[in-house]
Amino acid sequence: MSAEWPTKQEPDPNATSRSIRVAFVAAFIVLGFEVLAHRQLLYISATLEAATILSIAIMGIAGGGMLAYYGQKWPAQRVGALSSAALGFGVLANVVAFPFLGEYLIYAIVLLIIPFVAGGLLIAQSFVLGNTARVYFLDLLGASLGVASAAVILPFVLEEGAQFLLAALALMMPVIFGDPKMDRVFGAIKLVSTTAAGGCVVFALLNLHFGFYNIAIDTHAAQLTELKVFNSLARATDPRVLFSASSLAGRTDVVSSRRSPEGALRVKVWENANTTDTLRNLGVEVYKWDCRMPPNEVMGPDVDTFIIGTSGEGVLKSARRLGGRVDGVEINPGVHRLISGPAAQLCANCYDDVNVTIGDGRTFLERTDRVYDQITMMNAHIGRGTSGGREADPEFIHTKAAINLYFDHLSDRGIIN
Template sequence: MNDSHAAETHPPSTAPARDVTARLTAAFVVGFVGLSTEIAYTRVISFKLFYYYTYFVIGLALLGLGAASAIVSLSPRLRRADTVSLVARLAPVAGVVGLVSYAVVARLQLDTQKIWASAVGIAGPQFLKLLVMSIALTMVFFAIGLVLAKLIVAEAHEVRRLYFWDLTGAALGCLTAVPLQAWIGPPNMIVASNLALVALGVWLAVRSGRHLAFAGGMGAVALAAMLLAVSIPIRTDATKTLRVDQEVLAGDWGAVFRVDATQTTKDLITLNHDGLWGSSIWRYDGTRKTTARFDIDSRQIPFAALDEPPENMLIIGAAGGNEIMAARTYGAKNIDAVELNPVTASLLRNEFAEFTGNITEQPGVNYVQGDGRTFLARSDKNYDLIWFVAPDSYAASNAATSGAFVLSESYLYTEEMLTTAYSHLTDRGMIVSQFGDFQFESAPNRTARYLATARSALNEEMGGKQGDFANHTGLTVEGVEASIAKISTILLFKNPPEPVAMERVTKVVEEIPDGRVVHLPGVDGTGEGITAQIISGDDATVTRLVADYPYDISAINDNGPFFWHFTPFSNVDAMFSRNYSDSEIAIGERLLLMLVLIATITAALFLWLPFGLARRKSTVKVRGKARLFLYFASIGLGFIFVEVAMIQRFSLLLGFPTLSLSVSLFTLLLATAVGARYSDRFGANVRVRLTATTVALWAVTLLYLVISRPITNVALAWPQGARIVLVFAMLFPIGVLLGMFLPTGIDRANLTAESQDPDDDGRLVAWCWAVNGFFSVLGSSTGTILSMSFGFNRTVVIGLLLYVVAAVLLSQGGGEPATDEQADPGVTGADDGMVDAAAPSAG
């Protein structure tokens, strides 16, 4: 198409108003069901397996949608079928498939560790189980994708309205995800979403007067499948501490993670976070008898370092109140205790209040449910002690990342957070952090990275001269090697401590089983290992140590807060045979790379191979298909890159990833829907429209990148509702601009295919939809890889560059059908980029 060509306008659909309403309603329901099901499954899989498997959910969801589009593009029968009639049959089938698939996912029990750390004979069966589960998940979204692809292809001339209602439904699914998870739980969300698909099919059948018997029969099957699904408890991974047959005293699903309380001893209740040991609730009556355990526990170290009990202290990660009990035992007067998970807070305040002596209501105790960083930003207090209570534990990291496009990012350990916490210390104050390192002697990754980050953030505040960091920093360690009990305690002092205080700490450490001093100001410690060298070495030495270390322990900041990303993607293969006693190292990274590989192979199977087999000679050749392929690939990758980085970044402002996913994705989808709906109102000339849109997109997004940090620093102190409004206001313009690209591409695909035979009607549109879907699969993983490797800002810029590529491709024109004389039979495949658009399906 050249610039003089009119805007891609088409005659309105001649379908009856009732059919149009039915199609728009179907698009809305499918959008809602697709997103709410995807978000619910990220929680279920995080509980069932581990947080990094949520990438499989995201990738498999997009994979199923893309595969469905490919099938529609290859099947003339599907494309020619009456849309309402077909959706009336497909929707209830999709609902039943979804219910049965959930039953399969819940019932299967895996031991995923064996996949990575066992011989082939042992790993093979576990891999097959994972494959079965993956297929079950893919089928859920494949069935949904068939309905959506049929709607888009059949009503390509109405793509703006259909896309608007599909994205609006998806946006509503995101918006309601957090409250629904807290209200009915993710499993019931999945069941309800699939029943909604069945109800859609029944409604369409009644409305049209067709397929009533089929719809009624599928409704009955769906009810039976629902009873099956809800009767099957979710079987967690064999390595998890929570077993399906274990008695649960209390617990619930939460927006952050699931909590299950189990009795360990008469004086101890264990809180399992997403099926893993997470924290404890101890019996407490306010007497020394119920806190005698602290006499040989590292929790006494911070109090030994102070010359007198803290007047004000802050606990971040209060969980079951163990640290509150320690603080009261050692005389702390005013205790602010912050816990992120509302389920944990509720258990401590209600079900186990009597068990803990109503610890949250004790004088001087302010137990708050919320995010630690937000709480500190809103506080005008200065503290003698700010205590980060091992929120990096395996269960906590599992919980902190569930349900989002993230791999263990944490804004509690960044340079910015350390600087903020340090500014809230009194002259005698200190920051205390504790970490669990399985192999402290050989690979103290968590402790080393925290020290490197603290040194980078606080060296200037501590004086900035050689030795100042060492004079303000202490490190002790306890526990046996290769045990989660191998706990390090890091002390960051506002001012160098007095020698007598360090003598008290040394004495206390001697009372702790397997405890030892690595470094204390003015005290001889071991002085060995990378942790001691990071504390006491000069800047050049520390830079070299960090660079030469086999894992990535460089300092992290808010632009790339991936604290647990220790394995660079370039080194993943080299660590295949490593010791897997530390289960987090390299597994999440490997899964991301595997997902990229799987998506690439699947794209070849569902796109290149079928179209290649179906291609045959035709008198009508279509120029510009390669351009269309690159266009839809570019916007598929570009949208996901921008989306992933935005969601991850707003986790800081909104408090936790699931809320960020819900609010950010809701805003982007709703704004994209508006942009798509009204994209044809912004100029008739395609080149002018896309150029203006791309320039505006760059301007708005770069402005956001420039102002996001100062705005976030100010807005962290705002109420949550105000922060949600701010995110909406910042993201909405970006989403509107992003939404203009896909309908413009669909218009071009429609025009390109105008001369096709009737059997090929809609095929090119479906193919473009499939290309976009498959590259979205790639984007969900590669976008996260880019964020982890280069930071959020660069990932967004890469996404913007892809939109520049897309705008240039479509603005160059082309796409009109060529005549026989114009077509060059010798370059049919090369110019098409794929295959002839006019070639009918192979069957």
């Protein structure tokens, strides 16, 4: 006879501790999945479409709560085991289907909502079986740590690794919290979950070393990124991802490709599948005449420049060619980490002699008394701040207050570019 997890009407001395643990881990997984899903959707869709993950999450968790209410007539142990399995395999299914979500986002809601429904059911069941105050505390603690862990882990394992590691943790739910006296059916669930979890961990570690799965190429292979306004990668020939970096500010890929099979090799920097820069292995002297900013013949010698959004090469060389001090801010640490590090040889070390601060332009200017001959937002326009861009500038660099701040930091010959 299989053992059952008693309901609230049948008190179990172990139910409270078990429900607290379930609530903590389920909340951790659900909120971590929400953050990663939002990052994924930003890569293959527009900002407003990606933001739908918030409503999907709320709707799914609410639906899970209602299922827990109507499921009280069934043995809680079985409901918990099935919900744990649904949570684990729901996260894994989204990882596998991610490259195809952009084109069929409206239908993907059904797939995206599964982990939230399962997690909501587990959390609601924990409130029924355990001490409400303790479950509530651990639920919120798990949720906050889930969000924080996603932010911490992204720079190290990228979206691909974070997806599979979170799936592995979710798949371990039936193993960690299942009753060892369960019948054969749920024993089989534990076995399959354990095997799948181990496979996810191995895949994540191997992919980190060999890089055989990269969302830039795999999403391109599904021909979805051509839907992005600033993306020509889907039309490129022989695209290869050279370097990748990630943070909550955005996903950055350095990709080489050709316009045609016989075309010259070009290297582009992509942020969330939007092209932002072309890397050129050319020295500063080539950039004497650049239509993006006035030359020394107009500005005079030794022009001090402040760049909002240093990005990948951008106007760095042109600013350095003017001979003065070059300061810059970059809100995405992944961009600076790639272009000043492994990709530096592809752009002739464009970040040399540039004083870079990770952050936003307005905060930087509010904390300094330095004045500049030129303040440029050139690199902040292409991926954001335009009708076709992916989102508004997070630091609000085009507002009246921002423009007044720039004027306060301009020299007598200064311009805003």
